[in-house]
Amino acid sequence: MNDTHGKTPGARQASRRQFLIDMAKTACTVGLMGTGLALYTKQSRALPPLAIRPPGALLEADFQGACIRCGLCVRDCPYHILELAKPEHNVATGTPYFVARELPCEMCEDIPCVKACPTGALDHQLTDITKSKMGLAVLVDHETCLNFLGMRCDVCYRVCPLIDKAITLEAVHNQRTSKHAMFLPTVHSDACTGCGKCEKACVLEEAAIKVYPIKLAKGELGGHYRLGWEEKKKAGKSLIDDQNIITMPTRRPEDNP
Amino acid sequence: MSARAIGAEAVAEKGWFASHKWLILRRSSQLAILALFLAGPLAGLWIVKGNLAYSLTLNTLPLADPYVLLQSLLAGHMPEKLALIGVAIVLAFYFLVGGRVYCSWVCPVNLVTDAAAWLRGRLGIKGGAHISRKLRYWVLAMTMVLAAVTGTIAWELINPVSMLHRGLIFGIGMTWTIVLAVFLLDLFVSANAWCGHVCPVGAFYSLLGKWSPLRVSAAKREACNDCMDCFAVCPEPQVIRPALKGAKQNVGPAILSPNCTNCGRCIDVCSKDVFRFGLRSAK
Numbered sequence: 070m071n072d073t074h075g076k077t078p079g080a081r082q083a084s085r086r087q088f089l090i091d092m093a094k095t096a097c098t099v100g101l102m103g104t105g106l107a108l109y110t111k112q113s114r115a116l117p118p119l120a121i122r123p124p125g126a127l128l129e130a131d132f133q134g135a136c137i138r139c140g141l142c143v144r145d146c147p148y149h150i151l152e153l154a155k156p157e158h159n160v161a162t163g164t165p166y167f168v169a170r171e172l173p174c175e176m177c178e179d180i181p182c183v184k185a186c187p188t189g190a191l192d193h194q195l196t197d198i199t200k201s202k203m204g205l206a207v208l209v210d211h212e213t214c215l216n217f218l219g220m221r222c223d224v225c226y227r228v229c230p231l232i233d234k235a236i237t238l239e240a241v242h243n244q245r246t247s248k249h250a251m252f253l254p255t256v257h258s259d260a261c262t263g264c265g266k267c268e269k270a271c272v273l274e275e276a277a278i279k280v281y282p283i284k285l286a287k288g289e290l291g292g293h294y295r296l297g298w299e300e301k302k303k304a305g306k307s308l309i310d311d312q313n314i315i316t317m318p319t320r321r322p323e324d325n326p
Numbered sequence: 327m328s329a330r331a332i333g334a335e336a337v338a339e340k341g342w343f344a345s346h347k348w349l350i351l352r353r354s355s356q357l358a359i360l361a362l363f364l365a366g367p368l369a370g371l372w373i374v375k376g377n378l379a380y381s382l383t384l385n386t387l388p389l390a391d392p393y394v395l396l397q398s399l400l401a402g403h404m405p406e407k408l409a410l411i412g413v414a415i416v417l418a419f420y421f422l423v424g425g426r427v428y429c430s431w432v433c434p435v436n437l438v439t440d441a442a443a444w445l446r447g448r449l450g451i452k453g454g455a456h457i458s459r460k461l462r463y464w465v466l467a468m469t470m471v472l473a474a475v476t477g478t479i480a481w482e483l484i485n486p487v488s489m490l491h492r493g494l495i496f497g498i499g500m501t502w503t504i505v506l507a508v509f510l511l512d513l514f515v516s517a518n519a520w521c522g523h524v525c526p527v528g529a530f531y532s533l534l535g536k537w538s539p540l541r542v543s544a545a546k547r548e549a550c551n552d553c554m555d556c557f558a559v560c561p562e563p564q565v566i567r568p569a570l571k572g573a574k575q576n577v578g579p580a581i582l583s584p585n586c587t588n589c590g591r592c593i594d595v596c597s598k599d600v601f602r603f604g605l606r607s608a609k
Contacts, residue, residue, distance in 0.1 A: 098464075100468075103468040103471070106472060106481070106484065107472055107480065110472065110476045110483060113478075114478065131477070133401075134401030134402055134477045135398060138379055140377055140496055141375055141380065152496075155493070156500045156503075162483045163492055187382075187406055187408045187412065188398060189404075
């Protein structure tokens with residue numbers, strides 16, 4: 070036997086072979102683990118609509134790269150509305166959230182939760198709580214909202230911290246009774262912070278007004294849209310030649326002159 | 327069951343307290359740290375706020391976990407100043423005392439896996455699946471790659487270390503299932519499977535302590551009577567041999583492997599007082 074270094078060339082080859090097999094084994098195990106975790110990561114980024122992040126939270130995809138789950142925001146919230154997600158919750162493990170229908174954000178002026186965040190997952194540039202966008206309130210159910218039924222509930226409007234800015238009551242004719250008005254709670258996305266006080270206060274069994282993630286709640290006009298009346302205001306005059314507009318004869322159904 | 331309990335000789339020779347000194351100190355440290363974190367939520371005594379990922383002590387001292395923040399950085403997020411200061415303090419501390427001091431003196435999972443190891447011994451469970459001790463470094467690399475690729479701190483979704491600590495402080499929920507899984511893994515599948523083979527947190531801290539000055543040293547190795555108690559009690563027994571048996575090869579008596587957790591159990595169980603804490607340069 071050729072035994073100068075204690076190992077024959079055959080044995081050396083075998084041990085190299087074993088080494089490579091062991092490497093492959095470990096790499097495959099870890100690869101499998103990683104793939105599973107990557108898929109789970111993707112899933113966990115789908116925040117359920119009713120879970121609302123604290124004020125100033127980055128967009129969900131960025132938030133999960135920035136939040137280290139320390140819970141300081143939870144600790145510094147004077148109203149104890151925030152919770153760190155447990156594994157059984159449908160929210161990325163350990164990240165903070167609140168559910169408006171249970172406890173809405175009280176919109177503290179000094180925003181202690183944002184100040185407490187050590188990583189900036191809650192953006193420190195947010196210094197005016199009325200500028201926060203935790204979500205957007207939507208009057209989702211026109212069939213059960215008491216104001217839509219012609220009554221004067223108005224509770225969502227009354228509790229809104231930005232009353233007459235984020236929620237207004239718009240008077241419209243009540244066609245059912247034909248002699249009353251309906252005061253429809255109307256949310257304005259430029260002012261609504263998504264605090265959830267309206268959702269919490271809604272008197273129905275299931276709230277007719279809910280805070281949704283802005284992405285779900287908001288439509289978006291095509292980039293080419295121009296609103297004539299806005300353009301007119303900007304230009305100070307009509308953009309078309311008003312003089313030469315042809316007035317068409319009014320057409321009515323023939324049996325109803 | 328072994329014919330003779332580990333450390334029986336040391337107890338006979340040095341007495342119970344002297345042969346459990348470092349174990350007692352270590353448990354005190356683990357429990358004291360937990361108590362500090364729990365004093366706030368349980369007793370309203372807010373000395374420490376947060377958890378092991380980031381904490382604020384007395385509203386002034388920030389401490390942050392460099393492993394989590396490194397993943398956050400790889401995910402593309404730059405943390406605020408307080409977190410960076412916290413990381414710097416923690417890095418400096420573990421660089422000095424040994425990275426895996428985190429594992430044996432701080433981490434709450436150590437209580438779980440030590441309990442599993444104890445029960446494994448009592449039940450006489452031997453052998454089990456072969457897991458490479460290098461697996462943890464692969465897992466560590468995987469968590470880093472995932473952070474960069476997915477843009478999220480992916481490992482924190484399932485990390486038993488942070489989940490247990492956070493669970494104890496903020497509400498445990500179903501976290502106990504993960505903790506139980508780790509316990510059963512260590513009990514039945516392989517000895518010290520989690521902390522010694524899989525956990526990327528420990529792997530990260532071991533790298534942090536690669537050049538740490540504070541080490542366990544086999545200072546009186548010539549007195550060793552080959553009772554093997556230190557090997558039996560050590561969660562990373564492969565780290566002992568080079569230092570204990572290296573006199574002939576001119577290897578120093580300090581245990582230099584970064585995977586030594588500086589738990590000090592070898593010091594306790596040695597009836598000949600071979601080991602003691604010292605510097606890595608110990609001769």
